[in-house]
Amino acid sequence: MSLEIVPYKAEHAIEIIERQPRQPCLQINQNAKEWAKYLEVVGPAVTGLWNGNLAGAGGLMFNGPYSGVAEAWCLFGHDVDEELVSVRALWAKESKRQLEAWIEEHKLVRIEANVRADFEHGKRFVEFMGLEYESTRPKYYSKELAGLMYVKIIER
Secondary structure (H helix, E strand, O other): OOEEEEEOOHHHHHHHHHOOOOOOOOOOOHHHHHHHHHHHHOOOEEEEEEOOEEEEEEEEEOOOOOOOEEEEEEEEOOOOOOOOHHHHHHHHHHHHHHHHHHHHHOOOOEEEEEEEOOOHHHHHHHHHOOOEEEEEEOOOOOOOOOEEEEEEEOOO
């Protein structure tokens, strides 16, 4: 079997969230549905399928006023969680390859990613992608939960 990469669609994110992804406290509500649709138009994005199941989805958001800056996002599918670790490794490697291609294609100089302070898998993933911890964002996700800003700076 192999990992199939397809264009991202909003229903991919909605299905991943409905099936309880690895990310803590994501839930389907009107905001999540609007966010999923927003991700279709705000930047490049792909979905990984393994045996027809959603391995994950991820992309970039070009939503700021500065050219060369993008925010990365990723959802980890639960459907392959019980599969071999190699499936998650394939998704991570493909995500990194895709990010590098987008960096060159869009002439990016800064990639940002927010990660929940309590989400160890997310922190390991962004570090694998080449991002480094930059700062803590108190109360970013809730009154009790901080966000961590990770960045990748590309010298041009």
